[in-house]
Amino acid sequence: MRVYYSDVEIFEPLSEQTFPLTARLQLNIEVNGMNGLTRIWKREWPLHFMLIPGLFLVLLFSYVPMAGIIMAFQKYVPNKGLFGSPFIGMKNFQLLIDYPDIGRIFFNTMFIAVMKIAAGLFVPITIAILLNELRREWIKRTFQTLVYLPHFMSWVLLSGILVDILSPSSGIFNQVLGWFGVKPIFFLGSNDWFPYVMVASDVWKEFGFGTIVYLAALTSINPSLYEAAAMDGAGRIKQTFYVTLPGMMPIIVLMLTLNIGNVLNAGFEQIFNLYSPPVYESADIIDTFVYRMGVQQAQFGFATAVGLLKSIVSFLFVSLSYVLAYRLANYRIF
Amino acid sequence: MKNGPADRITLLAINLMLLALVIVTLYPILHVIFASFSSPAEIVSHRGLLWKPLGFSLEAYKLVFADPRIYIGYRNTLFIVVVGVALNLLMTALGAYVLSRKNVMWNKFFMIMVTFTMFFSGGLVPLYLVVKGVGLTNTLWSTILPFAISTFNLIVMRTSFQSIPDSLEESAKIDGANHLVILFRIVIPLSLPVLAVMGLYYAVEKWNGWFYASIFIQQQELFPLQIYLREILILSSTDSLSSGAAVGEQFQIGATIKYATIMVATVPILCVYPFIQRFFVKGVMIGALKG
Structure with a gap:
């Protein structure tokens, strides 16, 4: 089967719905001889870019504090911070x-x-x-x-x-x-x-x-x-x-x-x-x-x-x- | 349904019960309204229910409005509400749009990551340290940025975006639209009701919020309205307001100042409430049923 690059571009939106990621990877490699990941990245980067601000906030204000729960195992001293405070195991x-x-x-x-x-x-x-x-x-x-x-x-x-x-x-x-x-x-x-x-x-x-x-x-x-x-x-x-x-x-x-x-x-x-x-x-x-x-x-x-x-x-x-x-x-x- | 006499009595009983319920629910608020307009001397010696203002006096309101803190509080709260809602809607829409696309790399992982924050959090003290660490303490942003993404809203909005027919976006794509154009010109206009409801919910939450401000903000000139209210109502610092009055009057005016302050902070809600109330009803249904 010969598929031209231009065809794929046009039907891309369709293929997003119907083909799972692995199939698309394979198709892309077969069709373009180009690294599939690079191609997907080329098409999807605007989406990932749009996610960055939200993801940043979630990471900073939801996940970083989760790391802060190691304080529960420390005798936390504000001046010494998270890394300087001594660990006291389960004492708390x-x-x-x-x-x-x-x-x-x-x-x-x-x-x-x-x-x-x-x-x-x-x-x-x-x-x-x-x-x-x-x-x-x-x-x-x-x-x-x-x-x-x-x-x-x-x-x-x-x-x-x-x-x-x-x-x-x-x-x-x-x-x-x-x-x-x-x-x-x-x-x-x-x-x-x-x-x-x-x-x-x-x-x-x-x-x-x-x-x-x-x-x-x-x-x-x-x-x-x-x-x-x-x-x-x-x-x-x-x-x-x-x-x-x-x-x-x-x-x-x-x-x-x-x-x-x-x-x-x-x-x-x-x-x-x-x-x-x-x-x-x-x-x-x-x-x-x-x-x-x-x-x-x-x-x-x-x-x-x-x-x-x-x-x-x-x-x-x-x-x-x-x-x-x-x-x-x-x-x-x- | 039957319309016999027994039935009519049942209906009457239900009507009366509901009427009683309305009175019990609203009387405390009415009491505050009447008391705020009453003359301080009469309100202190008054016993029993209040069905109209006792005498008429605007003394308490004059004192409340003479206090610059109320203007500062209003200004800060308005900033938090306006910027907070705008940022929240923007962030949530961007996130929901990306996560609602099918078959995008890593989306499953990000979705799990976002959902997990609904189940587990680091807790108050670590959050405080992070906010302090990035230098947001003592800024109004400390009450906005950490809460800019509400996981539940994101999930609801994502579900709503997913229900938009793919064909619309495909035709736009063929016409050369990029993702931002699709989001702002097609997806958002089609999801406007959901966005409006979310914005309103979020606005009320921000308007009523005081807890994080009380933890992150120490400077008086950055206090939102609710913290100022807390000082007056619960920590009872009416002294500074009524210090101009003679000692005997001070106690009396202090009582009405509380009521007037409640009114000043509630009137905006009372004014917009009848108009936006039905949107909230819609919002409950979006959150509870469609999910």
Whole structure:
């Protein structure tokens, strides 16, 4: 077969789609007698060139810091740097295991995170089902627009508002509770209350936004299913349990599996802006602990060790979540 | 569906429940709005819910706007949002375009490399040292460059680029277009909705961001708005603002200054929110369903 150089040029875009790399290499060698790699490079260099800026940033700010985790095995001294600081083996991890509060910190993290995941599934699903029962479009739309709002405000702002309304002396919330004879509660200063306040305020901020996904899933349920159910004598409640919920199941499973990766993310910004030393016992999570150790107390090696432990466990959870999402909900990130 | 009396009662109950929910959700924000316009003396002694401003006073706003820090904060935040979003979209589009081409050498490797950053990171302290090492600390760039590429956005954009028919690009190629022309004249215009949504998400994230700025930036004149807010709201440094007032009033004005500051920082969001809200709804669907 004789193929002219000019033919190949013209059909190049086609061949990119249809021939795998090795075949193209071979074809190029056969056709042009030219080194295949050089030819591919000649054609593809603009693409690789376009990737350079992004790749550079990813390497610099994602991969170089990964090399920095060797600090976890060092007694890091800022003046000596990464290469001058002495290695101390697993001492930082030993310190971590011996640290009196470490069990509590891991427990707090998972306790708050798991409650948030559960509430973050339950509340939006319930609201979506209730909204779906309404027939008037404008009520649905207005409701949604109004309750999305807190999602767009930062935790700095919302924390300011929360501190104010939850204050035991002048806060609105305690005053309302007072009408029912409840004595003022120091929600943000009490270890009994703090984790639940975190969960409740997180739901407050996110539930509206969370309903979007479920509402979309609801619109894709075939209306004839409802008609058939009604024909069989199912009322509103039965329809909800036998038509609506099964119809939402795929998206519920997907959201649940994707959330498994968040088991160690209890919400740094929220807790950091709302906690105080008296509630460390119930509020301190891994991220806030790493922050205090690393940024405030400058124990870089130790903080990195704690962070590394979190990264590894998170890595396992996130991987598990994607595997499950793929297996159970056929979800792939790409 | 049935429309019997029992059914109507259910509907009414649902409507009332949702109405109650809206009130509970929005009341805290309304409270802030009303309190910010109230006269300081009345707000301090007030008990119970607030359904309208008590008296009317702009004293708190005057004090907030008299503080140069709020202008500095606004300026820095605007810079971070505008430059950050532009850079993020450019970088993400470039990366997504290359990685969406089929059969390009090393693409699989780069894709794995980029995706891995979603699963694992070096952590806070090493990142700080890198940012410090390249001399970005105490610059606004420290809050932009390390986060210019968001892996998840890159993957979503790549997926969206892949869905564009190959024939469009092929015909452009035959007409002599190079990759940059194809990207900017064909691929990006066709993916504009995705880009818009991503830009908005990213803009909100940048507008609300304070954490990395608080770590990388020490100079007051480079603080974004949120850090200034944090000082006023959470670290409660209203003293410097109300120092002009007499001692007794100082406490009272301090209370309303908080509310006014929240308002000043939130009004821009409240203004654009109704218009962009529907884009965010689209964005959720792109992220969650198509992936």
